[in-house]
Amino acid sequence: MGGRDKPGHDELGIGAGFQRLALQAIAFYLLAVVTVAAGFLVVSARNPVHSVLFLILAFFSAAGLFVLMGAEFLAMLLVVVYVGAVAVLFLFVVMMLDVDFAALRQGFARYMPIGGLIAGVLAVEMVVVATTVANTGAAAANDAPLPATDVTNAEAIGRVLYTDYVYFFQAAGLVLLVAMIGAIVLTLRHKPTVRRQVIADQVARSPRTGMRVVQIKPGQGIEE
Amino acid sequence: MPEQNPWVWFGLAVGQIALVLIWILLSLAFLLLADRKIWAGVQMRKGPNMVGPFGLLQSFADFIKFVLKEIVIPDGVDKTVFMLAPLITFVLAFGAWAVIPLAPGWVVSDINVGVLYLFAISSLGVYGIIMGGWASNSKYPFLGSLRSAAQMVSYEVSIGFVIITVILLAGTLNLREIVELQAGGFWNWNFLGGGLKNLPLALIMIPMSVIFFISSLAETNRPPFDLPEAESELVAGYQVEYSSTPYLLFMIGEYANIVLMCALITILFFGGWQAPFPTPFTADWSPTLASFFGFLWFFAKLIFFFFLFAMAKAIVPRYRYDQLMRLGWKVFLPISLVAVAVVAGWRVYGGAVTG
Numbered sequence: 022m023g024g025r026d027k028p029g030h031d032e033l034g035i036g037a038g039f040q041r042l043a044l045q046a047i048a049f050y051l052l053a054v055v056t057v058a059a060g061f062l063v064v065s066a067r068n069p070v071h072s073v074l075f076l077i078l079a080f081f082s083a084a085g086l087f088v089l090m091g092a093e094f095l096a097m098l099l100v101v102v103y104v105g106a107v108a109v110l111f112l113f114v115v116m117m118l119d120v121d122f123a124a125l126r127q128g129f130a131r132y133m134p135i136g137g138l139i140a141g142v143l144a145v146e147m148v149v150v151a152t153t154v155a156n157t158g159a160a161a162a163n164d165a166p167l168p169a170t171d172v173t174n175a176e177a178i179g180r181v182l183y184t185d186y187v188y189f190f191q192a193a194g195l196v197l198l199v200a201m202i203g204a205i206v207l208t209l210r211h212k213p214t215v216r217r218q219v220i221a222d223q224v225a226r227s228p229r230t231g232m233r234v235v236q237i238k239p240g241q242g243i244e245e
Numbered sequence: 246m247p248e249q250n251p252w253v254w255f256g257l258a259v260g261q262i263a264l265v266l267i268w269i270l271l272s273l274a275f276l277l278l279a280d281r282k283i284w285a286g287v288q289m290r291k292g293p294n295m296v297g298p299f300g301l302l303q304s305f306a307d308f309i310k311f312v313l314k315e316i317v318i319p320d321g322v323d324k325t326v327f328m329l330a331p332l333i334t335f336v337l338a339f340g341a342w343a344v345i346p347l348a349p350g351w352v353v354s355d356i357n358v359g360v361l362y363l364f365a366i367s368s369l370g371v372y373g374i375i376m377g378g379w380a381s382n383s384k385y386p387f388l389g390s391l392r393s394a395a396q397m398v399s400y401e402v403s404i405g406f407v408i409i410t411v412i413l414l415a416g417t418l419n420l421r422e423i424v425e426l427q428a429g430g431f432w433n434w435n436f437l438g439g440g441l442k443n444l445p446l447a448l449i450m451i452p453m454s455v456i457f458f459i460s461s462l463a464e465t466n467r468p469p470f471d472l473p474e475a476e477s478e479l480v481a482g483y484q485v486e487y488s489s490t491p492y493l494l495f496m497i498g499e500y501a502n503i504v505l506m507c508a509l510i511t512i513l514f515f516g517g518w519q520a521p522f523p524t525p526f527t528a529d530w531s532p533t534l535a536s537f538f539g540f541l542w543f544f545a546k547l548i549f550f551f552f553l554f555a556m557a558k559a560i561v562p563r564y565r566y567d568q569l570m571r572l573g574w575k576v577f578l579p580i581s582l583v584a585v586a587v588v589a590g591w592r593v594y595g596g597a598v599t600g
Contacts, residue, residue, distance in 0.1 A: 044251050070379060074326070077372070094418075097361035105368025109375070109398055113391070116379050173357045175418055218567070 049089055056082040069115045077108045094174035261353045265342055273500050274304035276548075280500075280555045287559035311493040319382065319486050326380035331491040334373030334498035338505065341366040345508050346421045348518045348540035350532065359420035360408055363509065367404075367464065370502060371397045374466075374473065377495070378483035389482025392566065393466060393473030399573040400463040406581035407457045410450065410588045411513045414439045424517030431521035436514040446591055449584045454514040456577050458550070461506035462557060463573065465499065469561040470569055507550035511543060518543040 059079035066072045080103045087096035172180075182190050235243055278293065278300060285292030293300035318324060344359040346352040356362060371394050378390020414435055415423045427434045436454040438446030463470040474482035484495050511517055518539030527535045564572070 044255065068323075070323075071326075074376070093356060093358045094361070097358045097365050100365035101361065101368055105365060105371075105401070106398065109371055109394060112372075112375055113394060116375070116387075117391075173418070175358065220568075220571070 045089060049086070052082045052085040052089065055079075056086065069118075070112070073108065073112045073115050076111070077104055080104045080108065092174060094178060258353065262343070265347070265353055266339060269339065269342060269501060269504070270497075272544075273497060273504065274308070275301070276504060276551055277304045277307075277500055279548075279551070280558070283552065283555040284559045287556070308493070312490055314489040316489040316491060317486075321382045322486065323380040323382070326376050327486075328491065330373050330377030330380060331487065331494035331498070332373075333376065334370065335494040335501075337366055337369050337373065338498040338501035341505050342501075342508075344420055345505070346424055346512065346517060347543055348536040348538075350536055351540060352421060355419070355421050358418045360412060360418045360423070363420075363505075364401075364405060364408060367502070367505075368397075368401055370464075370498075373495070373498065374483050377487065381483070381486040383486055385479045385481075386483045386485050389473045389479045389485070392479075393483060396466070396470065396472065396569060396573075397464055399570060400460045400577075403456060403573060403577035403581045404460045404464060406578070406585050407453050407460070408513065409585050410453050410581070411435055413585070413588045413592055414443070414446070414450075420512055420517075424512055424519065427516040428519050429523050431516065434514065434516040434519070434521075443591070443595075445595075446588060449587055450514070453581065453584055454510065456581055457514065458510060458553065460573075460577060461510065462554065463569065465503045465506055467503060467554060468558040469563050471563065472566055472569060503554055504547065504551060507547045507554065508543075510550050511546040515546055516542075517546075 056079050059075045059082065062075040063072050063079060066075055080099060084096040084099045084104075087093070087099060237243060281303075282292040282300070293303040296302045296306045318327065341363055343353045344356055344362050346355070374393045374397075375390045378386040378388075378393070381387070411423065412418060415426050417423060417426075423435075427439060431437070432444075433440050436447070436450050438444055438450050462468075466473050472482075473479070474484065479485070484492060487495060520538075520542050524538075527538055530538070
């Protein structure tokens with residue numbers, strides 16, 4: 022793993038600039054090719070479960086690209102949040118669905134033009150953002166690249182996130198909270214017929230409350 | 246150290262990785278035996294005692310047996326995913342060891358986000374199980390893998406919060422620094438709040454270390470939370486259809502994860518390689534000797550926690566699934582959430598700050 026703040030690696034003396042670049046370039050092209058190929062396979066795979074697995078591969082290689090750029094904190098968050106949590110739920114749902122593969126492929130020709138159109142627009146937008154806007158637009162004005170200090174990734178992000186962007190951060194948290202409560206409200210149903218286990222009651226049970234000692238007289242049985 | 250060629254560095258890294266791998270695999274062989282012996286001891290059996298003296302070579306005999314068996318691939322399975330699943334479990338379980346500091350200076354990759362890396366890798370571990378269960382094309386593995394996925398995702402939440410309390414105490418995500426901050430005696434270890442100045446936090450951190458231990462039992466599908474492979478209901482859960490080497494990979498991966506969790510408890514709460522008393526005398530030693538001294542402490546603590554894992558397996562009955570979910574979501578999650586708030590509050594308003 023390349024990147025800026027790697028004390029361990031510096032001790033080992035990553036130095037020789039050109040060859041280091043070569044090593045990084047190999048890693049970059051490997052990860053980039055895997056990302057793009059996996060992204061393509063997400064769309065083209067016939068089995069939806071395979072699609073999700075390729076999506077996970079794409080996420081994972083994208084995280085590798087982040088690491089190459091020295092953004093290891095973002096990379097780890099990408100893996101923890103998207104691969105570790107979101108994609109697991111994806112996979113869960115897709116596996117449990119009873120998918121009719123033939124029906125899925127039926128509409129391909131019908132949706133092809135509009136899908137291609139959207140993809141084209143997105144591609145053009147991305148190219149425009151990556152070239153013109155980045156150089157001349159709003160981004161060029163305030164792109165203060167982090168000074169190469171000993172500030173770690175996490176610290177740098179924290180400093181910006183909790184100061185300049187604290188309202189956005191709080192708003193994002195609120196949105197997620199609302200979504201969570203919404204999901205709970207939609208799915209939580211109390212059925213009066215279902216008998217629930219109350220563990221506190223069970224633990225609090227004592228022989229006196231839970232048991233009755235009766236003397237049974239012969240031939241009479243127990244009276245309630 | 247002089248300026249080095251990156252290819253030399255690359256070779257050195259590969260060598261270090263091989264060294265750590267061999268160490269883990271060798272330790273695993275004997276820890277596996279220890280697991281069975283402890284289990285047997287609790288049940289007043291002898292355990293494996295036929296292969297080698299005291300059965301010491303049992304794991305190697307098992308290994309040879311597994312490798313030499315035929316790989317049975319059932320009809321109708323998704324072959325690629327079926328074979329990929331145990332590989333993923335295996336690779337991830339060992340990949341996580343890259344950032345574990347074994348002793349002063351003994352770490353393959355000393356990255357700044359070590360804790361997050363471990364968290365990320367352990368959250369990926371669920372894929373091996375889901376993929377294996379799904380690809381087996383059979384009901385029992387599928388049910389087992391669904392259970393396992395839900396269980397691991399649930400307990401990851403509380404593990405995450407517990408880790409955050411430690412990060413708040415240490416003020417760093419780097420595992421080496423977390424261990425270095427706990428130097429100078431057991432009262433500086435994080436389970437007592439990390440230093441005498443933070444001693445009131447012991448009220449929080451001791452329960453946190455217990456929660457972490459229990460959650461790691463659930464995270465590694467160990468008894469009493471081994472519902473994914475509850476043999477009375479699901480035969481063997483997600484690994485029913487596996488045989489031979491793929492099964493072996495699953496098993497080694499599982500045990501590597503267990504030992505990893507033991508290492509993580511050691512590092513996060515019990516001082517990693519630090520001795521439980523101040524060690525000024527190591528200052529005169531050569532670095533290698535001092536490192537080895539630290540490594541012995543690390544290994545001893547790791548083995549102690551593995552012993553606890555084995556004892557839990559031997560003496561605790563299996564949870565029911567709804568009880569497992571209740572414990573994770575209704576008990577551990579609120580407690581650890583409150584703990585995060587309290588520790589954060591202490592760091593801002595409380596006693597002296599360590600990190």
